[in-house]
Amino acid sequence: xxxxxxxxxxxxxxxxxxxxxxxxxxxxxxxxxxxxxxxxxxxxxxxxxxxxxxxxxxxxxxxxxxxxxxxxxxxxxxxxxxxxxxxxxxxxxxxxxxxxxxxxxxxxxxxxxxxxxxxxxxxxxxxxxxxxxxxxxxxxxxxxxxxxxxxxxxxxxxxxxxxxxxxxxxxxxxxxxxxxxxxxxxxxxxxxxxxxxxxxxxxxxxxxxxxxxxxxxxxxxxxxxxxxxxxxxxxxxxxxxxxxxxxxxxxxxxxxxxxxxxxxxxxxxxxxxxxxxxxxxxxxxxxxxxxxxxxxxxxxxxxxxxxxxxxxxxxxxxxxxxxxxxxxxxxxxxxxxxxxxxxxxxxxxxxxxxxxxxxxxxxxxxxxxxxxxxxxxxxxxxxxxxxxxxxx
Numbered sequence: 001x002x003x004x005x006x007x008x009x010x011x012x013x014x015x016x017x018x019x020x021x022x023x024x025x026x027x028x029x030x031x032x033x034x035x036x037x038x039x040x041x042x043x044x045x046x047x048x049x050x051x052x053x054x055x056x057x058x059x060x061x062x063x064x065x066x067x068x069x070x071x072x073x074x075x076x077x078x079x080x081x082x083x084x085x086x087x088x089x090x091x092x093x094x095x096x097x098x099x100x101x102x103x104x105x106x107x108x109x110x111x112x113x114x115x116x117x118x119x120x121x122x123x124x125x126x127x128x129x130x131x132x133x134x135x136x137x138x139x140x141x142x143x144x145x146x147x148x149x150x151x152x153x154x155x156x157x158x159x160x161x162x163x164x165x166x167x168x169x170x171x172x173x174x175x176x177x178x179x180x181x182x183x184x185x186x187x188x189x190x191x192x193x194x195x196x197x198x199x200x201x202x203x204x205x206x207x208x209x210x211x212x213x214x215x216x217x218x219x220x221x222x223x224x225x226x227x228x229x230x231x232x233x234x235x236x237x238x239x240x241x242x243x244x245x246x247x248x249x250x251x252x253x254x255x256x257x258x259x260x261x262x263x264x265x266x267x268x269x270x271x272x273x274x275x276x277x278x279x280x281x282x283x284x285x286x287x288x289x290x291x292x293x294x295x296x297x298x299x300x301x302x303x304x305x306x307x308x309x310x311x312x313x314x315x316x317x318x319x320x321x322x323x324x325x326x327x328x329x330x331x332x333x334x335x336x337x338x339x340x341x342x343x344x345x346x347x348x349x350x351x352x353x354x355x356x357x358x359x360x361x362x363x364x365x366x367x368x369x370x371x372x373x374x375x376x377x378x379x380x381x382x383x384x385x386x387x388x389x390x391x392x
Contacts, residue, residue, distance in 0.1 A: 012048045012049070013048070026041050066339075067339055067350070067352075070386035075331070076328040077324065083123065084122050090152060091272055092152060094154075094155060094158070095119050095122065096157075097117065097144070097158065105235055114131050114132065115131070117129065122208060127216075127250055156193070157193050160206055200380065201380055247270075250269040253266035336387060336389065338386060339385065341384045353373045355370075356369075356371065356372045356377065371385075
């Protein structure tokens with residue numbers, strides 16, 4: 001800055017609109033640099049009273065800066081859904097479902113791919129694993145039919161918004177319509193299944209089964225290493241391996257182990273699976289005398305009651321703790337301009353979108369929204385959005 005300019009600086013107030021326009025111009029001129037750089041460049045010719053506050057406000061509202069610096073939105077962690085805390089329900093009444101893999105198997109001289117399908121009980125955390133020949137809709141339905149045949153009817157099924165799951169839901173609905181036309185529903189025990197899909201790109205909605213898949217992978221690698229098995233197996237070997245992994249996971253403790261030798265054994269999903277029935281338990285009250293009863297069903301029911309009492313007393317309180325997202329944040333509103341996060345693309349290429357509709361939960365907190373981009377309309381969770389400009 002020359003001595004002449006220093007003596008003849010133009011003085012402005014930070015409340016004047018011209019001051020805001022000047023700071024925007026200087027901010028663009030210096031390549032969207034930070035507060036100190038903008039202030040130094042501005043004072044070459046102008047002296048704005050209280051410029052620091054105004055510069056921070058301008059930078060905070062700059063769309064270009066927010067595109068490169070804005071963080072993805074968060075929201076207070078939601079309460080657990082009712083299916084996670086319902087006691088005294090048969091295992092797998094409410095089930096989460098997902099695929100994992102692929103695995104290579106030897107078929108003659110060729111090598112083919114197989115996929116694991118994990119079904120996990122939303123309440124008792126039991127696991128059932130099936131092997132699918134492909135990711136298409138038909139294979140998905142067959143895996144689910146095998147699961148229901150062995151574990152009993154399912155009231156609600158939860159899964160990601162995968163193409164194979166959406167297709168399976170449509171075909172199952174059509175199959176149920178055909179069964180009704182043929183009038184076979186009066187003697188079959190197969191109920192209708194409510195299929196619930198998570199929003200697209202919202203893997204954290206399925207944390208229940210994603211955590212189980214992580215456990216499966218860990219055990220799988222350990223078993224392959226211990227038994228010196230190759231990655232390419234036969235179909236029979238893969239089926240056996242999945243059954244062994246299923247048994248190990250269902251034997252894991254649901255609560256923290258105690259060092260007191262007088263405490264009861266730790267409850268595991270297998271405590272309940274061994275007494276699983278495909279229909280609702282018969283009515284009645286059961287005591288410890290039933291454990292030694294000659295009627296097998298009373299023994300089973302007494303042990304099941306013990307499991308659920310301990311589940312409510314020991315396991316359920318552990319689900320009430322929140323590790324993060326403790327405070328509610330501003331909910332997205334219709335008209336907000338957001339940046340759609342994509343981990344597979346550089347930040348500079350993330351598309352901008354306008355919020356067309358929001359989907360609040362029972363407490364009024366928005367957790368997903370429908371977005372309108374230049375090319376299409378899509379739905380995303382708030383964790384995949386960066387707020388750029390709030391609606392007026």
